[in-house]
Amino acid sequence: MSSTKKQLSTDSSDSDPWDHLGSPTLWSPTSGIPLQDGLYVDVAFPMQTMESPTNVEWKRPKEICPFPQFIVDGATRMDICQGVLSDCWFLSAVASLSLYPSLMDRVIPSGQSFQQGYNGSFCFRFWQYGEWIKIRIDDRLPTRNGRLMYLRSAKEDEFWSALLEKAYAKLNGGYNSLNMGFPHEAMADMTGGITEVFMVSSLPQALGSFLQPLLQKGALINCGNSQGPLEKSNEFGILFRHAYSVTGLETIKTTTGPVVLVRIQNPWGNTEWNGPWSDEKGTEWRMVSPEEQRRVQRVQQDDGEFWMALSDFRQNFDTMEVCHLSDDTLNEGRAIKRPWQCTTHHGKWIPPHGPPQFNLTLLEEDDDPSDSEQTCLFLLALMQKHSRQRGILPVALQIFKAQSEHDFLSPRDLSQFSPVLNIGYVPRRELVMRGRLAPGHYIIIPTTSETSQAREFLLRVLTEKGNNSICKPVEGPAVDANTPIAPLSPRLPGLPSTNEAKDLFFKHCTKGSCKPLDLYNLLTEAIAKGVFAGSEKKLSLEHCKSFVVLMDTQGMGRLNFTEFLVLWDKLRRWTSLFMTFDKNKNKVLEYQEISPALSEAGIQVDGFILQLIGLRYTEPDMTVSFPGFLFLLMKLDSMIRKFQSFDVTGMGMISVNFRQFLLMTTYN
Secondary structure, three states: HHHHHHHHHHHHHOOOOOOOHHHOOOOOOOOOOOOOOOOOOOOOOOOOOOOHHOEEEEOHHHHHHHOOOOOOOOHHHHHHOOOOOOHHHHHHHHHHHOOOOOHHHHOOOOOOOOOOOOOEEEEEEEEEEOEEEEEEEEEEEEHHHHHEEEOOOOOEEEOOOHHHHHHHHHHOOOOOHHHOOOOOHHHHHHHHOEEEEEEEHHHHHHHHHHHHHHHOOOOOOEEOOOOOOOOOOOOOOOOOOEEEEEEEEEEEOOOOOEEEEEEEEOOOOOOOOHHHHHOOOOHHHHOOHHHHHHHHOOOOOOOOEEEEEEEHHHHHOEEEEEEEEEOOOOOOOOOOOOEEEEEEEEEOOOOOOOOEEEEEEOOOOOOOOOOOOOOOOEEEEEEEOOHHHHOEEEEEEEEEEOOOOOOOOOOHHHHHHHOOOOEEEEEEOOEEEEEEEEEEEEEEEEEEOOOOOHHHHHEEEEEEEHEEEEEEOOOOOOOOOOOOOOOOOOOOOOOOOOHHHHHHHHHOOOHEOHHHHHHHHHHHHHHHOOOOOHHHHHHHHHHHHHHHHHHOOOOOOOOOOHHHHHHHHHHHHHHHHHHHOOOOOOOOOHHHHHHHHHHOOOOOOOHHHHHHHHHOOOOOOOOEEEEHHHHHHHHHHHHHHHHHHHOOOOOOOOOOOOHHHHHHHHOO
């Protein structure tokens, strides 16, 4: 763990963050010598900015204005004005959070001010992997020409939002780490909620009926338009690749009848929609009485907040991020329905043991008159812990039908049964599954494709009728402590071990790098000496060119030793799959065996794609050879990873420029 992370842990301990307020803590930024002004200095915060250091002065609020205030008249969405940092994604999440005082109070504990007990430090709380941690910062903020460079309030003497931004920057490693991101990440870190990402085009035609229950249940909603250049705008003033908050939905009474409008907030605090119902050009408001406008709190000024019709919302926004809150995160005094009951489990993947299993019992269908099948709606969320430090693994979720709450599926069961719901392997910090199932018993199995790595995870289940649903870990039959449990996808002997592959590498690859011809000679020898002897005749130099370029991270047309080992691990895992699904052991896969083999690899394809695979990757007799199977898996794995590297919000849609498209399609 880095020294910075240790400092975070110290500052966010379980001790009361306000203990120091009684007697000022004296720190020097370099040596620990007490400062003359007696104000706290956070030596752990990286004081870098996006600007040249010569243009930046770090000042405390009392050096910026004569009478600074922490919060003036409550922390509201109108206190959020973006600076030069590209963190509208964070600001949008804060704007949504400010709609709920109880959520704000958890993130921004009360009792802090620039008057009584002030010593130059402030504390905030953020949710991390199932726990709330406290982050302490000093109040030095970057300024230029005496004005705040980054987030600020519309009120020049108010500083809660600027200090909150600094605390979140510290959590993530500094201000530079906030330069571009996604609102659902910040919403999860400030609420402990579970987030979903939707394409607006995929939402029900009755969009108001979809949005209203979400807002009534306290969900935080953000939207954006990804169809243009960064922060340029369309003809109606909606900025591309910019995060907005959905803050309300109202049926407005007009002289010609009721109209449903959605309220949007731009975290910049200005730059609004200028189409129908806008503040600037919306002549439609002339049909609405002053009393009705006051009822919905409509303010006609360029403050970043505006109204628009649902049809215009659908035309001008293409993505929507929703953060669902459970009863343990949302505790409002107003009349808000309890949205979810949350069950949480902390788990581990421990090689070589199989993945853990959890029993889900749904006892009573939801009270949803539109659901004719009488099912239970639920959200299942699998979050990898410490992913920022250790990287993100491809993970998957599967749900199987069970007979009782004590059922446990053996590796043999898992190879024979089909899941009722599943999401294949994708590299996500948090993988979320939305599903509906009839009341009954089910088994949830979270897995990772990297079965050799030990990792911790957080599994959460949200149900509509949580008090009538049960989710708990289920234990398998007792086994000898020294006998490992077979993993879900066991590795079978087929290619040489990693140690043997090292010898082959240094035998065939000169100067520590592996070129396509080197790999061809290496694989030919490895296959000829193993159970697939004879299949090396189906291996081609073209196969090996693709193996190399698809694993080549430097664009050099060759693999270093580390890249080779990563490739070898993939080839061995895919070899195990081939041996599992080669039922008659004739060293080829029949056409009907391809689809289940791909599914086991975590790759789901439809019938048309499968037909194309048959045309492109099979032999004349519609079988796939062993080298051809490795070639197919390498292509699919690489193209899926490339797609996911652009589809960072999980929307299932990407935007690439011409050069990026040529790079993806040519160098493979």
